[in-house]
Amino acid sequence: QNKEFVCRGHDYERLEAFQQRMLNEFPHAIAMQHANQPDETIFQAEAQYLQIYAVTPIPENQEVLQRDGIPDNIKSFYKVNHIWRFRYDRPFHKGTKDKENEFKSLWVERTTLILMQSLPGISRWFEVEKREVVSMRPI
Secondary structure (H helix, E strand, O other), X not given: OOOOEEEOOOOOOOHHHHHHHHHHHOOOOEEEOOOOOOOHHHHHOOOOEEEOOOOEEEOXXXXXXXXXXXXXXXXXXXXXXXXXXXXXXXXXXXXXXXXXXXXXXXXXXXXXXXXXXEEOOOXXXXXXEEEXXXXXXXX
């Protein structure tokens, strides 16, 4: 239905196992094997598509994580709880690829996903309310 969700996998679940579990849950879905934004033909298609990739949580309470004297178990709690924002990076080449130095044209597209509710919650997945995309230069 052209929606994005962030889903919390099981503890110690690998990405491949999570992808397989989602494809078993949605047996008629077609798996997309890249993190690129889908084009308009996929948004208009009648078929169901799943695009699954790993995201990194961005903790809201940075001062707790950086303050000295706070126990490690409290810091580890705040790293993965009460999280509203997640990020993933996608490298891409902008312009022509230089054969002598391929990193000269290698840019990074950093996407930040902002949820409607913070994780964790009653559900294991929450809808993405907003997405912010920033292109970062190679240097």
